[in-house]
Amino acid sequence: MRCEECNNLLEELIDGELNEQASRSVTAHLASCAPCAGLHQRLLAEHEIYSSYERDIEVTPILWTRIQERISSEPVRRSSIKTGGTFLNRLFGAPRLSFSVAAALVVFTAITTVATIRLLERRNVSTVPSEIADTHTSDEGAAEDTQTPSPKPDPRENELPSAQVPAAVKIKHTAPPLKATPDQLVRDAEQKYVTAIAILAKDVQKRRDQLDPVMLTQLDLALTQIDRTIADTKKAMRENNNDPNALQYLLAAYSRKYEVLNELADY
Amino acid sequence: MKRQMIDAMSLDGRRKTRAGALMNSSVDLIARARRGDDDAFRLIFDRYARPVSSFIYDIVGQREQAEELTQKTFVRAYRNLKGLRDEQRLSTWLFGIAKNVARESIRTTIKDRMKVAIDDHPLVELSDDRPTPDGTLLNNELNRIIHDAIGDLDEDKRLVFSLKVLHQKSYEDIAEITGFSIPKVKTDLHRARAEMRRRIRPYLDTSAAS
Numbered sequence: 001m002r003c004e005e006c007n008n009l010l011e012e013l014i015d016g017e018l019n020e021q022a023s024r025s026v027t028a029h030l031a032s033c034a035p036c037a038g039l040h041q042r043l044l045a046e047h048e049i050y051s052s053y054e055r056d057i058e059v060t061p062i063l064w065t066r067i068q069e070r071i072s073s074e075p076v077r078r079s080s081i082k083t084g085g086t087f088l089n090r091l092f093g094a095p096r097l098s099f100s101v102a103a104a105l106v107v108f109t110a111i112t113t114v115a116t117i118r119l120l121e122r123r124n125v126s127t128v129p130s131e132i133a134d135t136h137t138s139d140e141g142a143a144e145d146t147q148t149p150s151p152k153p154d155p156r157e158n159e160l161p162s163a164q165v166p167a168a169v170k171i172k173h174t175a176p177p178l179k180a181t182p183d184q185l186v187r188d189a190e191q192k193y194v195t196a197i198a199i200l201a202k203d204v205q206k207r208r209d210q211l212d213p214v215m216l217t218q219l220d221l222a223l224t225q226i227d228r229t230i231a232d233t234k235k236a237m238r239e240n241n242n243d244p245n246a247l248q249y250l251l252a253a254y255s256r257k258y259e260v261l262n263e264l265a266d267y
Numbered sequence: 268m269k270r271q272m273i274d275a276m277s278l279d280g281r282r283k284t285r286a287g288a289l290m291n292s293s294v295d296l297i298a299r300a301r302r303g304d305d306d307a308f309r310l311i312f313d314r315y316a317r318p319v320s321s322f323i324y325d326i327v328g329q330r331e332q333a334e335e336l337t338q339k340t341f342v343r344a345y346r347n348l349k350g351l352r353d354e355q356r357l358s359t360w361l362f363g364i365a366k367n368v369a370r371e372s373i374r375t376t377i378k379d380r381m382k383v384a385i386d387d388h389p390l391v392e393l394s395d396d397r398p399t400p401d402g403t404l405l406n407n408e409l410n411r412i413i414h415d416a417i418g419d420l421d422e423d424k425r426l427v428f429s430l431k432v433l434h435q436k437s438y439e440d441i442a443e444i445t446g447f448s449i450p451k452v453k454t455d456l457h458r459a460r461a462e463m464r465r466r467i468r469p470y471l472d473t474s475a476a477s
């Protein structure tokens with residue numbers, strides 16, 4: 001190989017773009033030609049300098065937040081509103097309550113759930129007005145409930161979840177279970193779960209960076225499945241006139257959703 | 268239906284963790300992102316935000332602008348996910364979008380500058396007067412010189428220099444990102460190296476002597 005030929009191939013050698021044969025020829029020439037070897041060394045030194053080049057930039061979390069804001073209005077999302085990931089993102093903007101409030105809400109919900117089931121068992125189920133069916137006319141999961149106005153809006157639903165904490169306490173202490181209608185109690189319980197879930201989801205969302213991506217994928221799958229169950233139970237309640245069994249499943253599904261998120265918040 | 272409910276109740280997130288490990292390949296992430304899964308797109312962002320933004324920075328030379336254009340790149344990528352034919356070439360595809368976004372921005376900036384006729388050099392912020400430890404002084408100065416020199420390359424050379432020397436892309440990938448032929452990539456790269464060499468020569472001699 002002549003020097004000129006070698007020189008023409010030196011950059012490609014450094015770039016790793018030479019095939020094996022050419023690479024071997026150039027290397028052989030470098031071993032026996034001092035001027036070409038010097039040129040090669042100089043190129044390597046140049047590259048060392050470039051590899052030490054530090055740019056004055058960093059990728060901040062705000063950047064992703066801004067991207068997410070922009071893409072959240074994209075049509076592609078609308079078809080998949082029920083996925084777990086979307087659920088978390090939809091809750092991202094929900095008012096922040098403390099972690100302990102989330103736990104307290106679930107404790108309260110458990111009390112309400114028991115009261116509701118007892119009440120339904122005591123009463124003739126067929127006399128219960130089917131307001132739940134009116135409230136949830138579609139098969140949408142809990143993710144929808146936090147933000148989508150229902151066809152017959154309950155005034156309470158327009159308030160922030162935080163504003164409902166005193167209301168919940170009021171129901172607990174002042175309203176005897178027999179005076180509250182079962183659907184009211186169900187709706188209260190549901191709302192408390194939705195709020196508690198929102199708090200946890202936000203917590204998890206905040207910590208996403210620290211969580212294993214595989215875990216997150218599983219979380220999304222789990223939540224999607226639970227949301228489907230919630231939708232199915234709601235449908236069953238409509239079709240079977242507020243069947244207490246379906247109600248039990250519905251609240252259990254909410255409870256499971258809470259658990260899944262809680263598990264992840266502790267992870 | 269009950270069976271299905273019970274299955275959902277007993278769903279154990281941790282048990283399936285290992286099976287899910289396969290789900291984060293580029294192909295899978297793209298498929299999920301196409302269905303509107305923001306979390307999948309977030310993982311794509313996490314993987315590529317840094318190389319993409321540093322590439323844009325190489326081309327436009329200004330930090331704030333690079334950040335803004337990185338945002339634009341990923342929003343555009345999200346909107347065009349369906350246009351990505353070969354999922355294995357996600358990186359090349361993203362760099363291609365970044366290149367377009369950066370070039371568009373340069374066009375706009377040039378027009379603006381012609382109006383204002385002021386050259387507010389982006390590097391002023393790097394050469395501030397804060398006391399610098401001796402060890403990093405050379406680095407800072409060298410960073411500034413490299414940054415300046417890249418900025419002085421013409422646009423085509425800047426693109427290929429950044430993609431090859433600073434991002435280690437193959438000639439083939441560079442051709443795909445830039446739309447240049449491979450001979451042009453090689454020629455521009457050779458010329459870019461020569462121009463850069465003239466600028467960093469003092470440092471090159473120092474490091475060669477030591």
Ligand SMILES: [Zn+2]
Nearest residue numbers: 003006033036
């Ligand atoms: Zn020679």
